[in-house]
Amino acid sequence: MNLATKDIKHNFGRFVLTSAGIGLLLMVVMGMGGIYRGIVEDAVTLVERIGADLWVVQKNTRGPFAEISRIPRDLEDGVLTVPGVESTHGFVSHTVQRDYKGKSLRLTIQGLSWPLDKGLWLPKAAGRGLTQAHYELVADKSSRLQVGDKLPLGKEIFTVKGLTKGMISQAGDSMAFMTLDDAQAVQFDLSPESIRIERMARVNRLFNIELGQIQPQMSERAGGPSSGIPALGTSMVSAVLVSVKPGYNIEAVAKHIDAWPDVSVYTKDGQKQLLLQGPADRARRQLGLFRRLLIIVSAIIMALILYTLTLDKLHDIAMLKLIGAKNSLILGLIMQQAILLGGIGFCIAYLLGQWIFPYFPRRVVLVRGDLYSLAIIVFVISILASLLGIWRAMRADPSEVLS
């Protein structure tokens, strides 16, 4: 005869409510752990999905995610000459926040090196890749954009050609892919007025130096588009991505490029490490802290619940002692209820989480290992929580029945 389950059956409504409460609490703990994992995974899959063997960035920066990096786009060609390099392409990544259909829309824009890269490698949920060099994009479905949506960015209107799944930036924003040129155009978009002012400033500078006096016809060039002025150099990208030919040692290629005075090079793993140490790290630690606090809070709440349940039964416990029940019976009664409460709470947390986590703004990743360790933690706090009640029960004196 199991007293714990008999008591629960007798007070079933109360037990269900209590375990539902514990379940909600544990669901939050589980969710926190899942978001923590999500942050790590987002950072790692970003680098993984982009798939480059090496990341060439501005010297001594930890770009392009952890900090800003700017290198000339023509490094694409320079790096290509290094032995062992199979292909290179410029990488541009920046985040825009616009109002779209009355809602705030955040997109982390990645440039694809058209025409080599049409975004066909992206994990697709709907639609297809880019079909032309301009004014098209592929967005992640977490942005709630639909294929065919028309989105004004910069001075142009972009058409959504396809949707990806699971392409989330390390900050939790949806990613969007367009050609490198478009991405740069969006990034460096200036209003007509600021372009006019910039061009006028150039003409003025020209006339302030000797060259302007000698060759006044140059003012026409200076007052035109910046792409037409050779002296202004090429456009900048955040990084150059490198694929290494099979059979070549990636480390050796990296060393070769890293010796150049103007760039730093990271391998795929190095880039993942940077992301985890950098932008993801504080969020990760914050979540870890919250999770630990919540576990402590759950333990305290469970202890109070079990203590109250014990207080309610104190007269019965005194009677059990009076008729000669062993302490182990009473201890078992309280501890089994604690474990049942924790166990059922855990199951409720899991089931509720399965249903509710997909609607969380950040990705929640439930890893089997995390679930197991949480289960063990719940088991341990259930036992710890029952100690207060057990301590009270052990102090109950059989003579209390007489009063």
Added chain:
Amino acid sequence: MSLSNNNPALQAAGLTKIYGSGHTEVVAVRDVSLSVARGEIVALVGPSGAGKSTLLALLGLIRPPNTGRIIIDETVVFDNHQVKVNVRRFRRQKFGFVFQKANLIPFLTAAENVRLAMEIDDQPARISRRRAMELLEYLGVAERAENLPSMLSGGEEQRVAVARALANRPSLIVADEPTAALDSVHGRQVMELFRKVAHEQNAGVIVVTHDHRALDLFDRTLEMEDGQLRKSHN
């Protein structure tokens, strides 16, 4: 009548119980000696505050006496400040308890309450289940076996409590005002039950009561006043 009938179920000598200390000190039981034979039913009467409940708690090993000696079934249980046995085990094996309130475990059915007493003494479920039904039948509440205590009347609850007290074939049953919460008809029925139990189960029974109309059912009446036994009838 069996041979053991004349063996005392209980012998107590020089029992004293003092509550509190200093100026709050109360001597609830003062140098009490008594013995109860197996198969004998004894009434303990006296005014309120005389120390009847306290004496019963001493005899039932619920409270330790300050001085004195208690022998149960020829085993010295308590002697001069020293507990000689595992009291918890002694209580479950040798005693049956009944109080003014039935004190049934509220989340167990009548039958389970009776079985519990046997299961805490490690009786197999198969045996405890059968004996619980037999006892409930013996006490006339078999049809209530599957009911929770909250569904029983006061008299029925008290019968279940008596069944629980009998479960482990105790040598001694101690009952503190078991009929106080019952009307006189049901009260007398319960007292008759105790008499039947004493004689048929060969247990010593000691009952505290204020109901003088039921005293004819007892083999002997002990009167208590101011913590002391006055005299015994019969």
